[in-house]
Amino acid sequence: MAQSRGAKLIVLDPRRSENAEVADIWLPLRSGTDAELIAKAARMYATTGPATIPWSPITDQQVSSTSAIRLQAMPRAITGNLDIDGGENLLPFNPAVRSDSEIEMHEVLSDEQKAKQLGSEQFPTFTYRGTSKLSDACEKVWGVRWANLVSGC
8 A cells, every 4th residue: 555655645536435534635525624633634645655546437527617627636736746647637638548539529519619619608618618728739649639628638
């Protein structure tokens, strides 16, 4: 177990799961969660590196999922845990695996059709409108202009 070698584990889960039982910090994700506990977890993540925040469908399937995803992304960036060994690596698509971008067939849609994407005016983050600002960088890093747009990564 990585914890026996010094790794720290922060578990965000409303249930007292097996992972929560062995966590260094357990955040139950309930309204009114202790701010001191959240600050302690943030400090642990920021000062124990390299560190990762694994992506989870649990985050995507909540009422405030967009805010939760932003809150996961911000500490990754401001702590310098992006694109480093042991941190959040920016990996290219594996050529042996058919990528989401290939399956999504973004190149088939015209710009006019992309502009009709529901929610893009009010919530542009994971829409063509929002990700278009990143498409040049996305193509440079991953070789595709619209990386994994449907699943939001």
